[in-house]
Amino acid sequence: MITLSDLTKVYRTEEVETTAIHKLNLTVKEGEFVSIMGTSGCGKSTLLNIIGLLDAPTSGSYQFADEEVSKYSEKQRALLRKANIGFVFQNFNLIDELSVYENIELPLIYNKVPSSDRKKRVNEILERIGIAHRAKHFPLQLSGGQQQRVAVARALVANPKLILADEPTGNLDSKNGNEVMELLAELHASGATIIMVTHSSYDAQFSSRIVMMKDGEIISEKTNTRDIDVLVE
Amino acid sequence: MLRTWIKIFFRNSKKNWLNVVVNILGLTLGFAGLLIVLLYFNDELSYNKTNPDKNEIFRVIHKMSDGDVWATSTNVEGPKYKEDIPEIKDYYLSNSWYENSLVKVGDKELYTRDILQGEPNFFEFFSFKIVEGNAETFKQTRNNAALSEKQAKIFFGKESAIGKSIDVSGSIYTVTAVYKIEGKHYFMPEMVIQYKKQPLDVRWGNFSKTLFVKTVEKPNLADLEEKALAVWYKNEVLPSSKRDGITPEKFMEKYGTTPVFEAIEDIRLKTISDDAGPEGSGNYQLILIMLSLSVLLIIISCVNFINLSIASATQRAKEVGVKKTFGLSKATLVRQYALEIVLQSFIAFLLSLLFVELLLPYFNEFMDKEISILEIDLLIKVALLAIVISLLIGIIPALYLSKFKSVEVLKGNISRSKKGVLARNIMLGIQFLISGFFLTGSIIINKQVEYMIEKDLGFKGDQVVMVSMNKYKDRYKNYLLAKNELVKHPNIETITSNSFIIGGGSSNSTNFNYKDISVQTNANAIDYNYLDVMNIKLVKGRELKEEIASDTTKNVLINETLAKALHIYDDPIGKKLSAGFQGDNNDGKNLEVVGVVKDYHITGLDGKIPPTVFMHWNSFDWMKQNFWTIQFKIKPDNVEETLDFIEEYWNENIEQGYPFNPVFVDKRFARTYKKYEKQQTLFFILTSIVIIISLLGLFALATLTIQQRLKEVAIRKTLGASVKEIIFQLIKSFLKITVIASVILIPIAYYFMQNWLENFVYRINMPIWPYIMTPIILVLLVFTVVGVKAMNATKIDLIKYLKFE
Numbered sequence A: 001m002i003t004l005s006d007l008t009k010v011y012r013t014e015e016v017e018t019t020a021i022h023k024l025n026l027t028v029k030e031g032e033f034v035s036i037m038g039t040s041g042c043g044k045s046t047l048l049n050i051i052g053l054l055d056a057p058t059s060g061s062y063q064f065a066d067e068e069v070s071k072y073s074e075k076q077r078a079l080l081r082k083a084n085i086g087f088v089f090q091n092f093n094l095i096d097e098l099s100v101y102e103n104i105e106l107p108l109i110y111n112k113v114p115s116s117d118r119k120k121r122v123n124e125i126l127e128r129i130g131i132a133h134r135a136k137h138f139p140l141q142l143s144g145g146q147q148q149r150v151a152v153a154r155a156l157v158a159n160p161k162l163i164l165a166d167e168p169t170g171n172l173d174s175k176n177g178n179e180v181m182e183l184l185a186e187l188h189a190s191g192a193t194i195i196m197v198t199h200s201s202y203d204a205q206f207s208s209r210i211v212m213m214k215d216g217e218i219i220s221e222k223t224n225t226r227d228i229d230v231l232v233e
Numbered sequence B: 001m002l003r004t005w006i007k008i009f010f011r012n013s014k015k016n017w018l019n020v021v022v023n024i025l026g027l028t029l030g031f032a033g034l035l036i037v038l039l040y041f042n043d044e045l046s047y048n049k050t051n052p053d054k055n056e057i058f059r060v061i062h063k064m065s066d067g068d069v070w071a072t073s074t075n076v077e078g079p080k081y082k083e084d085i086p087e088i089k090d091y092y093l094s095n096s097w098y099e100n101s102l103v104k105v106g107d108k109e110l111y112t113r114d115i116l117q118g119e120p121n122f123f124e125f126f127s128f129k130i131v132e133g134n135a136e137t138f139k140q141t142r143n144n145a146a147l148s149e150k151q152a153k154i155f156f157g158k159e160s161a162i163g164k165s166i167d168v169s170g171s172i173y174t175v176t177a178v179y180k181i182e183g184k185h186y187f188m189p190e191m192v193i194q195y196k197k198q199p200l201d202v203r204w205g206n207f208s209k210t211l212f213v214k215t216v217e218k219p220n221l222a223d224l225e226e227k228a229l230a231v232w233y234k235n236e237v238l239p240s241s242k243r244d245g246i247t248p249e250k251f252m253e254k255y256g257t258t259p260v261f262e263a264i265e266d267i268r269l270k271t272i273s274d275d276a277g278p279e280g281s282g283n284y285q286l287i288l289i290m291l292s293l294s295v296l297l298i299i300i301s302c303v304n305f306i307n308l309s310i311a312s313a314t315q316r317a318k319e320v321g322v323k324k325t326f327g328l329s330k331a332t333l334v335r336q337y338a339l340e341i342v343l344q345s346f347i348a349f350l351l352s353l354l355f356v357e358l359l360l361p362y363f364n365e366f367m368d369k370e371i372s373i374l375e376i377d378l379l380i381k382v383a384l385l386a387i388v389i390s391l392l393i394g395i396i397p398a399l400y401l402s403k404f405k406s407v408e409v410l411k412g413n414i415s416r417s418k419k420g421v422l423a424r425n426i427m428l429g430i431q432f433l434i435s436g437f438f439l440t441g442s443i444i445i446n447k448q449v450e451y452m453i454e455k456d457l458g459f460k461g462d463q464v465v466m467v468s469m470n471k472y473k474d475r476y477k478n479y480l481l482a483k484n485e486l487v488k489h490p491n492i493e494t495i496t497s498n499s500f501i502i503g504g505g506s507s508n509s510t511n512f513n514y515k516d517i518s519v520q521t522n523a524n525a526i527d528y529n530y531l532d533v534m535n536i537k538l539v540k541g542r543e544l545k546e547e548i549a550s551d552t553t554k555n556v557l558i559n560e561t562l563a564k565a566l567h568i569y570d571d572p573i574g575k576k577l578s579a580g581f582q583g584d585n586n587d588g589k590n591l592e593v594v595g596v597v598k599d600y601h602i603t604g605l606d607g608k609i610p611p612t613v614f615m616h617w618n619s620f621d622w623m624k625q626n627f628w629t630i631q632f633k634i635k636p637d638n639v640e641e642t643l644d645f646i647e648e649y650w651n652e653n654i655e656q657g658y659p660f661n662p663v664f665v666d667k668r669f670a671r672t673y674k675k676y677e678k679q680q681t682l683f684f685i686l687t688s689i690v691i692i693i694s695l696l697g698l699f700a701l702a703t704l705t706i707q708q709r710l711k712e713v714a715i716r717k718t719l720g721a722s723v724k725e726i727i728f729q730l731i732k733s734f735l736k737i738t739v740i741a742s743v744i745l746i747p748i749a750y751y752f753m754q755n756w757l758e759n760f761v762y763r764i765n766m767p768i769w770p771y772i773m774t775p776i777i778l779v780l781l782v783f784t785v786v787g788v789k790a791m792n793a794t795k796i797d798l799i800k801y802l803k804f805e
């Protein structure tokens, strides 16, 4: 589903030039759950942003669903992104002025889903992540874990092909973090493709493959054997 | 330290130049408005301020039984007050108005304006600075004149004026004082002359003069007025009621006069009477309106300033970058912002001084004033105010910023409190409301003025020149003389006259009766050719003719209004009218209507066309007293030459020494809407200022809210919102404010503009479209300003706003 070859990202500021990603190669298949790990500043977020079409690579190729997208304009990327990719951020990035329901509804609105459909899908998702009773609340009235679950719900609601999560548990205590991870694992089990950046090797255990990065390059990959049996323990 | 601050300020200003310009511009306008209004206010308040006895000098005015308040007084009451009321030490009686007259100085005759005639003790009440001669000698006899420095120079050049004789319309005076007027006063004449005899009219009903009294220090006003009323009671009410055979109470109720003592300082702005003296009255209401408007303006500018400052401070903090600013302490940051804001408002203050200085000449011409910016006291006060304001608007954003954890501020994650948002939206709404009001008002005023200019007035005056007569004697004779001679000139078509002044009105009215219907009617004495020359149409019957003898005795014309009022419109010819006046050989009882004149306007369009009767000058000989102007119909070519010719003849044969002021009749009529054209200009200026301020406010608030919503924009964009959707999202709240303001505007603007239109008897119907236009214009402005800002917002770097440090 995703094929990156010789992908490079260089940040240029007035004073310095930073190579955040250097000739990186990576393939992610449909239905995989990949964790990206590595030291701070090694380029994980940068990579995720490029995969998420929020940013363009400096050079190299990026094929998304057999389409070469590395040279896409911002507008093209935006179109592709809106239809195919859902995001979960460390700081949730919910809109404080909108209720839980409205936050989750947003991607559907932007994807021009008719309103009757929207209602059905949002309610379904709310049930699924177990916060239907909080639908009318505002983000600041929820716990961190709940907020992140809303963010996951928002990422899911438009049925994207790919879900990207940048340190989704970074802001949460272990209990809340676990809830979120279990939700992601469950999604994976039901067939979603997920790429997640994390610092926690515990969280990484939930995924099917772990990619280690250093200085913008992948230094090792490991397929997870300990399968989803965590769920049934 | 200060140098670094200022350096940082300039570096930042360069980057955020638009915000800085907007900030300074808004404040400059606010300060300038306030300054001009205060200067004007100050000037109006300065009347009689410098009179050393201002606390003891009162003007006596009179409340009549019908509720009118007359500014004039009788001759008799002053001496009686002085006699009967111990607290009243002296009185000064004079004419109410200045006179203009020919003054003979040596062998020259000079037309002189602003002459005040009164009792000899003028300088006891108005102690002008005497530059030559002295005030004591002036008051000793009744043959003295005092001159202003300027007038003395005109009369005598470099020679001393003291001891010289002058002849004012036949009365000889000796100049005994030359004065200089400093400050502003109730009377500011060019020449003061005395009554040759003490005015001895002893009637208590003849109100024709102005009376001032001087009291002891700190008088009890209520007590004084009571005593003055007692004087009236004793001298007028008791004897007259006895004569009329009614009770004094009944007399008081029907004809009673209550004297009121008005502090000299209050007259200009607050008089309750119909007149504030020859120097005119100030419009206190207008001042209060302007004052509140300018205070509102400055509050709005400050709010705009604060909004924009918070926005740019947040933005800057973010731009500086977390790592770098982390080193700076919060206090340092806050101080830097505060200093910058104070600096900006200081610049704004200086600019406003410059602005006001440049604007004052126009303002002075417009308001007919001589205001100078060099009112040091006032400037210091406004400067202090500027400092207070700048501290305030510097501290508020600084406090606002420091309230949040600096990390939060630096990330731009300032949450928006509901109350704060509401308050800001209301402020913006008010700005839209005011802008909308002025915009709508401007359009309607424009329409009415246009209507007045284009309205068919019922006469044609563009080729007719009106020349006023100044001398009292022999006006009609002189007219006939001029008529016979001047008409020989090839460029003078005809010469005519009437007793009305188009654009000024008539000076004579009486009741005209048909059977038992009586109508208060203006009488216009005309020459045979008057209606023809003025192109005034006849709707029925015929004009007055020289050949018909009875046309100079009993035959009259009436206008449509009178015909209708007398209910003879359908069949007016031959109807017999009787008038409330008579002539030497005309009892006025048997006047016959021979024609009906189509209504035409003589006063402005704010006045009704009065019922009018037209007769020949000779029908009522005394009408010739009302001979004010001669009209010349001249050919349109070589106008200058023709006027020069008339002037020459005029000065030689008709009125030697008097000014010659020809004016075209249409121009004279145009003066009646001068006032409204001024209002039009004023409204236009105010509209522009208010709209500029609102635009600045809009800009500031748009910058701020969008600044605060950038993260939301980033999130929405990430979720797939298109540029259009985001812009709409950002504009939405502004549109809501516009719509609400527009809706509130409608009744307010309608109420005030309907009131304004009711000034005019002849007016446009209240148009609907300005009320539609205004919201459209406001919405367009919102789209432009917020749209541009929102457009920029959609171009943000998503990652920067999404990421968590």
Ligand SMILES: Nc1ncnc2c1ncn2[C@@H]1O[C@H](COP(=O)(O)OP(=O)(O)OP(=O)(O)O)[C@@H](O)[C@H]1O
Pocket (backbone or CB within 6 Å): A011, A012, A013, A018, A019, A020, A038, A039, A040, A041, A042, A043, A044, A045, A046, A047
């Ligand atoms: N907008 C930018 N401009 C310049 N340099 C940048 C920018 N964004 C990231 N970098 C640099 O690129 C490198 C990779 O950054 P990135 O945010 O991808 O790291 P990361 O692996 O996500 O780190 P962390 O675990 O701390 O989130 C870093 O050295 C960072 O300083």
Ligand SMILES: [Mg+2]
Pocket (backbone or CB within 6 Å): A044, A045, A046
């Ligand atoms: Mg990162």
